[in-house]
Amino acid sequence: MAEENSPERSPLRLILSVIFIVLLPLVVGLYAAPRLIPQPKVGIIRLSYDIMSQTAFEITEQLAVARQDPSVKAVVLLINSPGGSAAYSEELYLDVLNTRLEMPVIATVDLLAASGAYYMAAAADEIYAKPTSAIGSIGVISTLPGDALIEEDLLTTGPYKAFGGTRDGSVRQIERAKFAFLEAIRNGRGDRLAPEASDDFLSRAEIFTGVQALELGLIDGLVANEEAIRRAAEMAGVTNYEVVELYPLTFGDDGAPAYFQSQPPPIDAQKLWARPMNLPPGMYYRYIELPSSQ
Amino acid sequence: MRKGILFLLIFLLLLAGPTAVRYLNFYDLNPAERDAPPPYNPANIAPVPTPASSDFVDQPEVGEGLVLLDIAHQNNFTMEDIAYLDGRLAARGFELLPYEGGDLALALRTVSAFVVVTPLSAFSMEETLAVSRFVEQGGRLLLVGDPTRFNIIFDEEDFFAEPTLETDLIPLNSLSNAFDIVFNGDYLYNTVENEGNFRNIILRREGFGENELVDGLDKLAFYSAHSLRVGASGDALITADENTWSSATDRAGDLVLAAASQDGRVLALGDIHFLLQPYFTVFDNSAFIARIADFLTGPQERQLTLTDFPYFYRQPAALVYTGAPDLGPDAFDEIIALQDAFRRVDRALSLTAVPSDDSDVLYLGLYNQAEDVVDILASAGISLTIDPPIEIDAAADEEVLAEENGEEPAVADTAVRLIQSNLGSVQMSGTSLILLDEKDGQRRVVVLAASGEGLGNSVNRLLELIPLNAADALSDCLLQNNLALCPSNVSDEAVEAELDSGGAATAPPDDEAPPIEEDGGGLDEPVESGISLEDMVLQDEISVGQIVTGTLAEDEIHYWMFNEGPATLDILLGGVELDGVLEIYGPDLELLYAADNSITGEDEALLAIEIPDDAAYAIVVRDFFGRSAEYTLSVLPSDE
Numbered sequence: 001m002a003e004e005n006s007p008e009r010s011p012l013r014l015i016l017s018v019i020f021i022v023l024l025p026l027v028v029g030l031y032a033a034p035r036l037i038p039q040p041k042v043g044i045i046r047l048s049y050d051i052m053s054q055t056a057f058e059i060t061e062q063l064a065v066a067r068q069d070p071s072v073k074a075v076v077l078l079i080n081s082p083g084g085s086a087a088y089s090e091e092l093y094l095d096v097l098n099t100r101l102e103m104p105v106i107a108t109v110d111l112l113a114a115s116g117a118y119y120m121a122a123a124a125d126e127i128y129a130k131p132t133s134a135i136g137s138i139g140v141i142s143t144l145p146g147d148a149l150i151e152e153d154l155l156t157t158g159p160y161k162a163f164g165g166t167r168d169g170s171v172r173q174i175e176r177a178k179f180a181f182l183e184a185i186r187n188g189r190g191d192r193l194a195p196e197a198s199d200d201f202l203s204r205a206e207i208f209t210g211v212q213a214l215e216l217g218l219i220d221g222l223v224a225n226e227e228a229i230r231r232a233a234e235m236a237g238v239t240n241y242e243v244v245e246l247y248p249l250t251f252g253d254d255g256a257p258a259y260f261q262s263q264p265p266p267i268d269a270q271k272l273w274a275r276p277m278n279l280p281p282g283m284y285y286r287y288i289e290l291p292s293s294q
Numbered sequence: 295m296r297k298g299i300l301f302l303l304i305f306l307l308l309l310a311g312p313t314a315v316r317y318l319n320f321y322d323l324n325p326a327e328r329d330a331p332p333p334y335n336p337a338n339i340a341p342v343p344t345p346a347s348s349d350f351v352d353q354p355e356v357g358e359g360l361v362l363l364d365i366a367h368q369n370n371f372t373m374e375d376i377a378y379l380d381g382r383l384a385a386r387g388f389e390l391l392p393y394e395g396g397d398l399a400l401a402l403r404t405v406s407a408f409v410v411v412t413p414l415s416a417f418s419m420e421e422t423l424a425v426s427r428f429v430e431q432g433g434r435l436l437l438v439g440d441p442t443r444f445n446i447i448f449d450e451e452d453f454f455a456e457p458t459l460e461t462d463l464i465p466l467n468s469l470s471n472a473f474d475i476v477f478n479g480d481y482l483y484n485t486v487e488n489e490g491n492f493r494n495i496i497l498r499r500e501g502f503g504e505n506e507l508v509d510g511l512d513k514l515a516f517y518s519a520h521s522l523r524v525g526a527s528g529d530a531l532i533t534a535d536e537n538t539w540s541s542a543t544d545r546a547g548d549l550v551l552a553a554a555s556q557d558g559r560v561l562a563l564g565d566i567h568f569l570l571q572p573y574f575t576v577f578d579n580s581a582f583i584a585r586i587a588d589f590l591t592g593p594q595e596r597q598l599t600l601t602d603f604p605y606f607y608r609q610p611a612a613l614v615y616t617g618a619p620d621l622g623p624d625a626f627d628e629i630i631a632l633q634d635a636f637r638r639v640d641r642a643l644s645l646t647a648v649p650s651d652d653s654d655v656l657y658l659g660l661y662n663q664a665e666d667v668v669d670i671l672a673s674a675g676i677s678l679t680i681d682p683p684i685e686i687d688a689a690a691d692e693e694v695l696a697e698e699n700g701e702e703p704a705v706a707d708t709a710v711r712l713i714q715s716n717l718g719s720v721q722m723s724g725t726s727l728i729l730l731d732e733k734d735g736q737r738r739v740v741v742l743a744a745s746g747e748g749l750g751n752s753v754n755r756l757l758e759l760i761p762l763n764a765a766d767a768l769s770d771c772l773l774q775n776n777l778a779l780c781p782s783n784v785s786d787e788a789v790e791a792e793l794d795s796g797g798a799a800t801a802p803p804d805d806e807a808p809p810i811e812e813d814g815g816g817l818d819e820p821v822e823s824g825i826s827l828e829d830m831v832l833q834d835e836i837s838v839g840q841i842v843t844g845t846l847a848e849d850e851i852h853y854w855m856f857n858e859g860p861a862t863l864d865i866l867l868g869g870v871e872l873d874g875v876l877e878i879y880g881p882d883l884e885l886l887y888a889a890d891n892s893i894t895g896e897d898e899a900l901l902a903i904e905i906p907d908d909a910a911y912a913i914v915v916r917d918f919f920g921r922s923a924e925y926t927l928s929v930l931p932s933d934e
Binding site for chain 1: 301304305306307308309310311312313315316317319320321322324325326328329330331332334336338339340341342343344483485486490491492494537572
């Protein structure tokens with residue numbers, strides 16, 4: 001019994017003590033740490049080509065994932081787009097504003113951020129581009145309804161049921177949409193816009209180079225995408241982060257169509273600048289180059 | 295106890311350590327601060343107001359006339375586009391006459407103004423010259439361009455070829471250059487203040503020139519407009535404000551949207567849309583359009599020329615024989631031929647002894663019976679000298695005496711029979727005078743000759759002025775301003791005392807009238823009444839109830855003989871490609887009846903006409919344009 005009450009610890013006890021006091025918490029700590037503190041992510045969302053229903057759906061889904069995934073600490077919008085549908089552009093603008101409530105959103109432009117694409121970008125915390133990126137075309141494009149005629153065999157319950165409205169009324173609606181566009185830009189950019197970037201000037205709808213856009217305060221810097229990502233991480237307060245494409249995270253679940261599994265292919269500049277065919281009626285925040293002529 | 299606490303601390307440290315280390319590895323303890331996104335409320339954007347429309351009421355002065363509208367140069371507009379302007383012209387009694395091509399100089403003879411809207415194909419050198427001359431002579435010219443009215447031409451054979459752009463610039467400038475006005479290849483825009491869109495330019499009084507076209511107007515709106523470059527001899531009519539820019543130069547200021555020539559005869563506008571509904575209701579646009587209509591229909595400054603005969607006559611014109619002679623069959627032939635010619639150009643000519651003050655007049659007469667027109671001649675610097683005077687009765691006695699002796703009537707060697715004008719002095723004998731004069735809005739043409747035959751030849755000259763050969767008709771005349779001295783084509787022409795037009799007293803009795811024979815014998819001689827069967831082709835004899843067919847060669851005239859009078863007939867002429875003219879001549883080759891409704895493919899009909907005598911009558915058939923055509927001629931007993 002004397003030996004049993006010896007102050008000297010038995011090796012077994014020592015081993016058990018080390019296991020329970022050191023190894024166990026360490027193992028548990030090491031196990032729990034990645035789960036408690038996952039490596040923060042900077043999510044990449046690509047806006048490529050036209051803003052139409054499909055692109056708007058994909059991007060809003062990715063933004064939702066970013067907001068729901070606690071490891072996603074910042075979002076970088078990588079833009080190559082001539083804009084598109086006015087309503088979907090506005091949807092993206094509002095969704096980016098929502099996301100900004102939870103994490104920084106940085107927009108970075110490769111080739112083109114025109115019209116609705118810039119509209120969306122204006123909602124981001126900061127916008128970056130390359131010196132010769134094409135940025136601007138701030139305005140609305142739309143066809144006008146035909147002249148209101150009545151037909152003997154086509155009966156409507158209102159004078160504009162078959163036309164939507166008067167041509168003159170549509171002109172004023174389009175102009176009002178332009179003012180809303182300008183307001184969105186001013187709202188997003190605030191006092192970063194240069195004094196010369198007045199509404200009158202911006203509504204000329206010019207496309208600027210990245211350098212010009214920087215002078216006008218339409219963007220915040222001329223940096224590579226990597227730097228834009230780093231800036232997003234910095235704004236999010238993360239120093240060691242993983243850059244992830246949100247596209248496969250969003251659409252990679254089982255049962256998703258196969259074409260959702262891969263990232264968008266590299267940008268096809270021809271397709272990017274191409275004039276759209278058969279645009280349905282409606283308002284567009286889109287750059288459309290008229291056919292050239294001799 | 296302390297040991298236990300120590301163990302617990304170690305336990306917790308090791309438990310939380312990896313998490314802490316991980317956090318410190320991933321996160322910055324002093325992250326950058328971010329601004330919250332600003333609230334966005336697009337519903338606060340104010341609607342774009344609809345502009346006020348003016349309460350303008352047009353109160354035009356009603357006149358009469360034609361305005362030529364160019365549709366021959368791929369003009370990119372519809373009549374609906376200019377319906378309001380057309381309405382304003384109609385309210386002034388003016389009609390738009392389309393110019394679909396052909397001789398523009400000829401088409402301009404009939405009109406007070408020429409309107410050219412967004413042409414896309416070029417004007418020829420001849421057309422450009424014709425328009426310049428038209429304006430020089432006082433005609434008004436309205437040129438309307440628009441930057442939205444272009445046409446893109448794709449090469450159907452080469453799919454990859456670049457498309458070609460057709461604009462209104464070259465066609466418009468080919469006309470406007472002569473008046474120191476140039477349409478620029480741009481559009482104007484204003485992003486500071488506009489009428490609902492950057493390309494809808496608001497124009498204010500401060501930018502209006504001193505011109506009655508814009509005098510008193512307050513505000514206009516143009517909807518996508520070219521700018522105009524105005525030279526020293528042009529006047530800027532409407533200039534945009536300093537916030538209006540040109541797309542071509544991307545410069546602002548001093549951009550002209552409407553210009554006039556200094557003489558006020560040319561008006562150039564850079565926009566068509568302000569003429570359209572609903573834009574003409576905006577601001578003072580409707581009043582401005584009314585002013586444009588006034589410009590096109592305003593007091594005639596146009597310097598009329600003889601080659602405009604008879605297009606310058608207003609309805610109805612009066613035909614007056616000077617000296618009130620007794621009129622006989624020859625005069626009737628002249629009258630009928632003139633009336634027929636006037637009718638073909640949609641004008642009326644009525645014989646009268648004394649014209650009313652407000653009607654235009656065609657005077658015909660001899661130099662010796664020119665008292666009625668002395669004042670008109672004097673106003674043109676023309677005097678007639680007949681010394682010694684030819685007394686009508688004495689001259690008749692002399693003629694009778696001379697005829698009895700088989701001699702020519704004697705004329706004293708010292709007799710003076712001269713026409714004196716700024717062309718010099720010209721013998722009346724062998725010379726006919728044609729003068730156009732306008733006074734107090736009354737247009738008068740005086741035709742004088744030395745003899746009845748010379749007068750008939752001069753009338754034929756007038757008739758030749760009507761169709762397309764106006765230049766040829768006076769080519770052998772001394773022509774200056776509106777005076778023509780022409781050869782009368784009568785050899786050894788005597789200055790007759792009194793017009794003898796084959797009156798009743800001198801007309802041969804019926805039984806002495808030259809018969810029209812079936813073989814045309816005796817009818818080959820030219821007849822002074824204006825018709826000659828010499829150049830016509832006799833077909834056959836035609837009877838009552840007979841229907842015949844024929845084929846006219848180009849420039850060919852057929853005549854059919856009818857010998858079954860007296861009778862009451864319905865004579866019908868038809869042919870698909872035929873713009874038929876049907877005429878019935880009596881035994882003396884006097885024109886009895888004529889029908890010409892001037893529409894190709896429609897039948898000509900002379901219904902219930904009386905053929906009074908059992909004599910030879912000629913039924914003449916021709917195409918109005920001298921074209922080759924097949925026809926059917928029916929001579930039927932009339933039911934009436």
